[in-house]
Amino acid sequence: FDTLANKALEDWMVPGMGIAVVYKGELILSKGYGNRDRANNLPVTQNTLFAIGSSTKAFTTFTLGTLASEGKMEWEEPVKDYLPEFRMHEPYVTRKITPVDLVTHRSGLPRHDLVWYGNQDASRKELVRDLRHLPLSADLRQKFQYNNLMYLTAGFLTEQLTGESWEDAVRKRVLEPLEMERTNFSVTTSQKDDDFAKGYKEEDDTIKPIPFRSINVMGPAGSINSSVEEMSHWMKIQLNRGTYKGKSLVSPSLVEMMHQPHMVTGGSSVHQEISDASYGLGWFIDNYRGHKRVYHGGNIDGFSALVTLFPDDDLGIVILTNKNGTGLPSVMDKHIA
Numbered sequence: 001f002d003t004l005a006n007k008a009l010e011d012w013m014v015p016g017m018g019i020a021v022v023y024k025g026e027l028i029l030s031k032g033y034g035n036r037d038r039a040n041n042l043p044v045t046q047n048t049l050f051a052i053g054s055s056t057k058a059f060t061t062f063t064l065g066t067l068a069s070e071g072k073m074e075w076e077e078p079v080k081d082y083l084p085e086f087r088m089h090e091p092y093v094t095r096k097i098t099p100v101d102l103v104t105h106r107s108g109l110p111r112h113d114l115v116w117y118g119n120q121d122a123s124r125k126e127l128v129r130d131l132r133h134l135p136l137s138a139d140l141r142q143k144f145q146y147n148n149l150m151y152l153t154a155g156f157l158t159e160q161l162t163g164e165s166w167e168d169a170v171r172k173r174v175l176e177p178l179e180m181e182r183t184n185f186s187v188t189t190s191q192k193d194d195d196f197a198k199g200y201k202e203e204d205d206t207i208k209p210i211p212f213r214s215i216n217v218m219g220p221a222g223s224i225n226s227s228v229e230e231m232s233h234w235m236k237i238q239l240n241r242g243t244y245k246g247k248s249l250v251s252p253s254l255v256e257m258m259h260q261p262h263m264v265t266g267g268s269s270v271h272q273e274i275s276d277a278s279y280g281l282g283w284f285i286d287n288y289r290g291h292k293r294v295y296h297g298g299n300i301d302g303f304s305a306l307v308t309l310f311p312d313d314d315l316g317i318v319i320l321t322n323k324n325g326t327g328l329p330s331v332m333d334k335h336i337a
Contacts, residue, residue, distance in 0.1 A: 002033075004335070009034045012328040013207055014321050015200050016044035020228035021336060022235045022316040030229050036197035036322060038207070046229040049196040050320035051187060052305040053298025056224040058258070058282035059170055059234075060154050061103050065254045065281075066173045072161050075100045075257075082157055087132035093140045094132075099157065101140065102150045103281050104262045108136040110145050116152070116218050124156045124166075124217055144265045144279060148221035155220025166220050178233040178244055183226040187212040190225045199302015201324040210324060213301040222300055228318050231307065235316030238294075238309055259294045259311060261285050283309075288337060295333075299325055308333045 009017060016034035020027065032044030067073045073082065076098050080086050088094045093108060101107050112134050116127060131149065138145060155166040162169045167185045175183050182193065190196040191212065201210045215223050226234075237244040238259075241252035261278030269276050275287040283294045292312050298305035306329035308317045317336050319329035 001029075002031075005033045005332070008328060008332060012323075012326055012331075013202055013205075014323040014326050014328050015207060016048070016197055016322050017328065017332075018044050018046060018048055018050060018228035018318075018320045019332065019336075020046065020232040020235075020318045022232050022239065024314045025236065025240065027232050030232060032228075036195070038198075038200070039209075044197065044322075045195060045227075047182070047195050047227045048320075049182065049184070049190045049193055049225045049227055050305060050322060051190075051199070051225050051298070051300050051303040052222075052231070052307075052320065053300040053303060054148075054222045055296050055298035055305050055307045056220070056222045057103070057151055058238075058296055058307070059174055059224060060151055060158070060166070060220040061258055061282035062250065063158055063166075063170050063173050064099060064103070064154060065250050065258065067158065067161050069250055069254060073099060073157075079153070079157065083128070083160060086128065086153075089132060089134055089136050093136065096140055099154065100262065100281070102154045102157070104279050105144050105146050105150065106141045106263045107147060107150050108138040108140050108142065108145070109134060109147050109150065110137045111147055112149060115149065116215075118213075119217065120214065122217060124152060124159070127217065128153050128156045141263075144263050148218060151221035152218055158220070170224075173249070174234075177247065177249055178230075178237060180226065180230040180233055183224060183230050185219050185223050185225070186216055187214060187225060195227075196225075197303070197320075197322040199322050199324065201302060207323070210302040215300065222298060226320075228320055231318040231320070232316070235307065235309060235318060239311060239314055239316050257281065259283060259285065259309075288334070291337070293337075297329065304329055306330060306333055308337070310337065 021029040030046040242250040258281040295308040
């Protein structure tokens with residue numbers, strides 16, 4: 001496997017990669033390959049911090065799930081019941097949209113990513129307030145449209161329900177119980193660590209460094225940084241239906257709800273081994289060679305990540321790389337499976 005992994009880095013022109021595999025409750029692989037820093041020839045280890053991008057989304061839904069378990073929120077009640085000032089462009093959608101709609105990409109709102117990408121001035125509150133000015137391109141629950149702003153809204157909802165920042169809520173309700181001590185919410189924090197990966201891109205058939213991009217304001221949609229070692233703890237609680245080291249954080253039924261299809265994506269698979277995909281609560285869901293697969297990728301400047309669960313097989317795979325937009329994680333997780 002090591003030979004394959006190292007050759008894959010070379011073939012795909014990826015500087016570095018971390019891989020962890022959890023099987024039947026045990027961590028059977030946790031290892032780094034290649035370089036986290038090419039210029040200084042520093043190796044990737046199992047503890048190297050990478051940006052996980054949109055794999056963050058499942059942390060946001062899990063945190064909301066803890067609030068639902070405590071009776072502080074109902075998944076199917078209107079968002080405006082919890083955020084009275086919340087408005088979408090269409091009054092009907094404002095009245096009807098629920099927390100489940102926010103996190104299943106079925107709000108009717110297209111991406112509108114230029115509202116936040118590179119915006120270092122707006123606050124979460126301001127971005128949520130300004131949703132009322134963004135036109136919808138579909139009706140509520142009519143069409144799957146991947147949307148980071150709706151996840152920002154879910155994170156803001158978390159803040160209003162807890163009275164603390166989204167970061168503090170995730171830290172207290174997820175990271176600390178799962179012993180994810182070095183996992184953080186900002187690339188600025190990562191760069192203060194002794195073991196972090198620098199991001200790269202491919203340009204003119206060469207690998208070049210790419211600057212870190214701060215997306216703190218959009219944290220709930222994609223700002224977490226972690227290592228494969230600590231992400232293995234995250235996979236364990238997912239595969240163990242909400243329990244980690246004997247402590248239950250959420251009910252098995254809630255984990256099952258997150259791993260169930262809530263919205264078809266509308267896309268057709270081009271491989272006969274892979275079924276058409278649906279979306280759960282922070283996870284894509286399909287079947288790979290007849291086995292249920294629950295997964296989410298993450299892409300942000302200089303980094304590509306993938307977390308994959310096979311719940312019925314008690315198998316979890318996380319692959320973190322420091323190259324922009326590479327398909328290597330998707331290739332490697334299928335080989336491992």
